[in-house]
Amino acid sequence: MVRMEDVARAANVSRATVSRVLVGTPPVAEATREKVFRAVRELGYVPNAMAQGLSKRSSDLVGLLVRDPRNPAYGLLHSLVQVAVSSHGLELITAVPHWKEGAEDELAALRRMLGLRVGGLLVSTGVIRATDLEPFLDSVPVVSVGRVEDHPRIHGVSYNEDVHGAMLADKVASAGHRSVAVLIPAAWVSTAENRRGLSMAVHLEGRGLDVHRVETNAFGQPEAGIARILDLARDGRATAAMFPSDNKALIFLRAAHGAGLAVPGDISVTGCDGIIQGLDLVGLATLRIPVEQVAARGIEVLERLMSDPGGTEVRHEKFTGEFVPGATLGPAA
Amino acid sequence: MVRMEDVARAANVSRATVSRVLVGTPPVAEATREKVFRAVRELGYVPNAMAQGLSKRSSDLVGLLVRDPRNPAYGLLHSLVQVAVSSHGLELITAVPHWKEGAEDELAALRRMLGLRVGGLLVSTGVIRATDLEPFLDSVPVVSVGRVEDHPRIHGVSYNEDVHGAMLADKVASAGHRSVAVLIPAAWVSTAENRRGLSMAVHLEGRGLDVHRVETNAFGQPEAGIARILDLARDGRATAAMFPSDNKALIFLRAAHGAGLAVPGDISVTGCDGIIQGLDLVGLATLRIPVEQVAARGIEVLERLMSDPGGTEVRHEKFTGEFVPGATLGPAA
DNA sequence: CTGAAAGCGCTTACAG
DNA sequence: CTGAAAGCGCTTACAG
Numbered sequence: 001m002v003r004m005e006d007v008a009r010a011a012n013v014s015r016a017t018v019s020r021v022l023v024g025t026p027p028v029a030e031a032t033r034e035k036v037f038r039a040v041r042e043l044g045y046v047p048n049a050m051a052q053g054l055s056k057r058s059s060d061l062v063g064l065l066v067r068d069p070r071n072p073a074y075g076l077l078h079s080l081v082q083v084a085v086s087s088h089g090l091e092l093i094t095a096v097p098h099w100k101e102g103a104e105d106e107l108a109a110l111r112r113m114l115g116l117r118v119g120g121l122l123v124s125t126g127v128i129r130a131t132d133l134e135p136f137l138d139s140v141p142v143v144s145v146g147r148v149e150d151h152p153r154i155h156g157v158s159y160n161e162d163v164h165g166a167m168l169a170d171k172v173a174s175a176g177h178r179s180v181a182v183l184i185p186a187a188w189v190s191t192a193e194n195r196r197g198l199s200m201a202v203h204l205e206g207r208g209l210d211v212h213r214v215e216t217n218a219f220g221q222p223e224a225g226i227a228r229i230l231d232l233a234r235d236g237r238a239t240a241a242m243f244p245s246d247n248k249a250l251i252f253l254r255a256a257h258g259a260g261l262a263v264p265g266d267i268s269v270t271g272c273d274g275i276i277q278g279l280d281l282v283g284l285a286t287l288r289i290p291v292e293q294v295a296a297r298g299i300e301v302l303e304r305l306m307s308d309p310g311g312t313e314v315r316h317e318k319f320t321g322e323f324v325p326g327a328t329l330g331p332a333a
Numbered sequence: 334m335v336r337m338e339d340v341a342r343a344a345n346v347s348r349a350t351v352s353r354v355l356v357g358t359p360p361v362a363e364a365t366r367e368k369v370f371r372a373v374r375e376l377g378y379v380p381n382a383m384a385q386g387l388s389k390r391s392s393d394l395v396g397l398l399v400r401d402p403r404n405p406a407y408g409l410l411h412s413l414v415q416v417a418v419s420s421h422g423l424e425l426i427t428a429v430p431h432w433k434e435g436a437e438d439e440l441a442a443l444r445r446m447l448g449l450r451v452g453g454l455l456v457s458t459g460v461i462r463a464t465d466l467e468p469f470l471d472s473v474p475v476v477s478v479g480r481v482e483d484h485p486r487i488h489g490v491s492y493n494e495d496v497h498g499a500m501l502a503d504k505v506a507s508a509g510h511r512s513v514a515v516l517i518p519a520a521w522v523s524t525a526e527n528r529r530g531l532s533m534a535v536h537l538e539g540r541g542l543d544v545h546r547v548e549t550n551a552f553g554q555p556e557a558g559i560a561r562i563l564d565l566a567r568d569g570r571a572t573a574a575m576f577p578s579d580n581k582a583l584i585f586l587r588a589a590h591g592a593g594l595a596v597p598g599d600i601s602v603t604g605c606d607g608i609i610q611g612l613d614l615v616g617l618a619t620l621r622i623p624v625e626q627v628a629a630r631g632i633e634v635l636e637r638l639m640s641d642p643g644g645t646e647v648r649h650e651k652f653t654g655e656f657v658p659g660a661t662l663g664p665a666a
Numbered sequence: 667c668t669g670a671a672a673g674c675g676c677t678t679a680c681a682g
Numbered sequence: 683c684t685g686a687a688a689g690c691g692c693t694t695a696c697a698g
Contacts, residue, residue: 001450001472003675014685020678027683044468047530049448050386051675054690062636069402069411072610078402082429091445094427096415112424115382135377138334250611257614277405278583281615336691347669352693360667384691387674 002043010039022047032257053117062302063113064094067125071247072275073291077124077146080084080295088303093118097125107132114140120302123147130154141305145298146291148191155305157298159289159297160318165199167323168270168287172204172240176332177268179210181229181238183248186217193244196272200242212238222248227256233267234259239332246271246279246286253328264330274324285326290319335376344372347515379518386450395635397427400458404580405608406624410479414630421636426451430458440465447473451636463487464636472569474638478631479624481524482649484647488638490631492601492622493651494525498532500656501603501620505537505573509665510601512543514562514571516581519550526559526577529605533575545571555581568590571663579604579612579619586615586661607657618659623652 008015013032021029021036053059062085067073075093078094085092093116097109110128113121114136121142123133130151133142137153149156170182180206184197197213204211210231218224229252232238243249247273256263263269271279274288297317304312345366353361354369372378386392395418399407411427418425421472426449430442443461446454447469454475456466463484466475470486482489505513515537517530532544538546545565551557562585565571566660576582582604589596596602606610607621609633 016685029683046444046447048450048675050383050450052389053383055677069408072405072408075402075405075408079429096412111379114379117381119472247610250614253614276610277580278609278611278615281583281586282611349669362667382689388693
């Protein structure tokens, strides 16, 4: 690997000068600049970021902790964060916690980012606990994006899951349904989906509806609970089924087709997220979460924290999405 | 930030000893080990990966260059690579080239990874040219995954796009279609999709069919060419339309519905990728690319190269996917 | 079994 | 405008 030393020798200057040219520190003769750049180009020199990071005591590296890259909502977030970060002149690196049981491995991913001495950290994975982040709050600015965050010392930019649940519940109630099944994953499986599900149930009950709460605590098994809801639909004990994610709604739709149930004839269905491509063709009634706003605002907050540590008061901002109508939500049977 | 120095002081040993305990170099007294671990825990010490990287002259960092995280196929690859990498005891960091015009920015992402002195590089983005990678081939093992690769010095693990095109073409021809529109993006827009499209066209022609090649070179504008194909369908000059990705097929389906065309009544449709969730509910006939195999094999090859540089002969392996039947492919009108 | 010392590749005051 | 030198936080021969 070619080092700065090699460039210096080739350009007949000192390492200090090469460094100044590359960093862009002003007092350098134009002729020298050119000599150095030529040597850099000819040798194909790429500065060692480790040495740079060690030497300057600051970092423009931003770490992003994403949960499951195969979830389209995370993919979109990742992509948007990437754009936002680079428009702020920062660099993004991403780590994915290996998703086995629980949060153990998320911690490993966290330590990896911290080891790289990122200048700021974006946490979008829901399962890692705020208390796990606590020990590092003094050394690096942390912003939660798109995940439920209540910690008094961690900035949060996320979705208004309570309102989302209420919005969807209203639509279902307004369609005339009186008896509704709601799938509610355990909080440790997905905090966001848990929150959504609970909110749906609470608001339906608030409007006097009959609610079947179908709780699941199977991690990585989205099919859990689907069979129960199929039964409720078959027996006519529920005329609508609400899911806390489009993914789960799709699984139900598949199962319903397989079981010969008509949607929305026998059972209406709603999802939540609105990110998966082609949902409109499926006709799923859902809610589009405002990923764009959350990503943009999240970086904005992090950037401020990085340039002025401790300057900003901790806030938990929440953004609300929009209902997306679809043929899977019909009038009550 | 707490340094090794602080740990050493707290444990009453030298930095060398702390390092030995943490790295796991054998000759250390059990009592000392415990003292050190206690100090590490109490101080919340996370080793500085930059300093480590600088000091040991090797790296277990693997870099992954992904193109567009919002593409579900990349998301799945990312996720699978993550699992494979960590099962090999390596660490993964991901960089996303900011996608503006052309490949300029992909180079920046590449340099970023190289700057971090990754021990190996996985390149999955199709637009970066093999010649751009050339200068670095001597310093770091590079494996192309899931992208078309012909370079004699770069290992490739990818999809058999030619066969994929042929498989889909065969299905369409067998359904009795005689006149087919094929969307073919320019190679610089997507090498893989270009290859697929060309292969479809060539194989349809080989079976004596009438092929309308609809070529597009609009980057980031998947709608390009859709209108032309709608016209062909409307005029009855094509009874089937083949798309090089599910994404584009979905866009067409949407447009066809909007235009009052029946699928497959007026026009049959096929896609390619098979990754998007809920495709079965849409009924899209497509081909599922073997992302799992490509990811697993890609890491395997990279890992071998990292542990035995220059030991392996360069190969270009290709994996073939499976046709996924769907209602959008019907008999010719 | 443990410590003092050199070195990894940079950046940045400090002199000149 | 430029160079010599110290220092960033580690690891690893080398002594002891």
